[in-house]
Amino acid sequence: MKSRFVPAILFLATTALGQTRLADDFERAALEKQIARERDPIARAAAHINLGDLDANRAEMTSARREFRKALEIASRHRRSARSSSHFTDYATATAYAALAHAKLGERVEAFALCEEAVRYLSDSAKTWNLYSSAMLVLGEHAKAASAARNAIAIASREAAESPTAGHLLDVNIYQYALASALMKLDGDEAVAVLARIVDSLATDPFDPIRREIARREAFEVFTSTRNDADAFLALHNRAGLRLGKLYEERGDFGRARAAYDRVLALRSDDPSALAALARLSANVEEKRRHYADAFEANPFSMDLIREYRRFAGDAGDADTGTATVGARMRRALQLLESNRRNEARQALVDLARDFPRNATIAALVREAERAPARPAILASVNRQGIEASESDLRAVIEFLSDEGALSAADRLTLDAMTFSSIAEFAPPQDNAFAGGSIGNIRFRFQQPTKFRGDFASSSNLRLDYRILGVAGDALLLDPIRVARP
């Protein structure tokens, strides 16, 4: 591996924003192969850090820490070896990697001390300052990260001015990205300006050969670990564009935000974060559904995507997702959660957990689905007669009644004293007796078929006044009081 790419790899890795699961698996396999065959300790340490970042992105934190610890061991061993053989450039580089590994493990004091040690020897190295910046960013020390990034940029810019190759210019842009990342929490205006400069710079002529190489290889996958200029260019283009779009969104500049995301998708059409962003920005519900479906196909376990989709599903209601893919199954499970159909949601999530047993995101959702349901708001109604119950209210009641032990004696008395009123669609009566039907998407039935005074046989939609007796499966068991035409 070219040593120039190692720090670029690490920096972009720390800011990965959700790549495809297929890409994750492929990349993991590639990194594991690299570790097995690589002799250079620096490259091996970097690969372990990249693996740790991949695991962290999948919310597999135990594995992530194990990888970071391995990186630290390798870097520390190489420090000692380089020092005893008086190879001080290697020593300083290994020290910087050990610092980053400490930072990934949350070991602040050790990370800072080793960063300072590294720059004692190599304060003229842009790569070393970039590693310093990465370590500080991981620790949340944004001002320190920004300062270190500026040093890297200053050094790399001089090198690029002397020799303006695509490689040198790419390095400058990578370090600019590090600066922008640090500035996100310090100075949003400057962060936007820096990211816009990067995106514009990547479109300039010196990078034509790289773009042609990308097109020639038909390589559009964005990897966390980059192996050459084309990979680094793609990763940077992707990350910078997504960050820029997010910043524009936060500022309400939706036109520029869409343009930034479109630019990302122009080079990589299935980027999950860009697709989710376009879903967010879409005014049209069907267009949102389509973008979310594409985003879930790209990365079904992104917590950010899941949170966004749940807000959308809560407002937009259910839609048929199918169950052919993991993304579709996740969306279905989330829709069930949002519509308070906990039993069904739990089953769907348990099925997913069987296929992905180490996935922390699924495990967290299963725990949520298994939690005792909240007491339905409707039980707190002051008015207890003729309560207009919505579909969502009735779902909450079903969940509540389905959970053994949730319903207290007092709640039972309260429920028994309440009467409700809803527009119901009845199943065709048998001998003028109605057995059940649905209120919205909620099925109900009576304890026994019931005849009502009046001629209702020809009508299916009627106003039903009722009491809630309990649940039968996923249907409500009702005690009808009267029916009337709506």
Place this chain on the structure above:
Amino acid sequence: MKRILLIATFFALPLGADVVVSADGQKAAVIDALADSVVLTDLVSGQTRRYEVPETPISATFAEGALYVLSRDARKLTRIRHDETISVDVGSDSTFVRAIGNRLYVYSRMDGTLTEYSPDLRLQRTTVVGRFASDLEVDDRHAYLLFPRASEIVAISLDTFAVIDRAAVGATSVDLILEREPNALSAGTVAVADPSSKRVWRIARSDSTAGAFGRAFLRGFLGLGSSAVSSVITPTGVDRLWRAGAKSFGYDSTTHTLYRIERKNVRQIAEDIDARDIAVTPDGLAVWRDDRLVDLD
């Protein structure tokens, strides 16, 4: 002269902090570069006071009754005196602040400049000296900067404020101290830690205005023999040097070994010791253990 570290037993040292002590031994400042704070302690009364300082206080010195703190990432030099705090802007990646007499010197690693300030932080002079030095020391005539990449010391005349001499020293030299202050018999020496060759080099300083180093050093370096240059071999590569009173100490950051560096010998005095726990007292070295100082040497 580089004066370092902690004397007091009055307070707990934050993990990772450094300590600076005043020349009269009456005040100490605990500098926490990660937390961006300084705790100033009166070692006589035991009173302490905490100050928030700009980002990354990386170097500090006492002078003219005040504490001067260099905040690298904020690019600020701050003077703390009683209740008054003032700050001025400094150059990019300013890493060292040293005081001599009533002057302060700040080195900017990225700009490659040495800047002189008055005690009230008014800029007096700036000169270009070279980027990426790893250490700065000053005596009353010269400032010395050490460049590890070239393994070279550069001397700047404090009269003319210009570079007047250079000397290649060792293979990868990273730290220096000034030993043996100039007197009637000798101009004093510069000691340089060279972990690559596992030596501490000693170079005579010059009392001539024509150069900073004894001319004999050059002859010595060319192998012609001289009393102006000498070295001692260290068992492991010493990369940090400290001066405490009339004694010199060296430290290996990778093996955590502390040595006493004598004129012709090197003596190990502690191992498995963290540099951050080491305290320099007027009489020698001590280590910070369980909130107490324990003599080492």
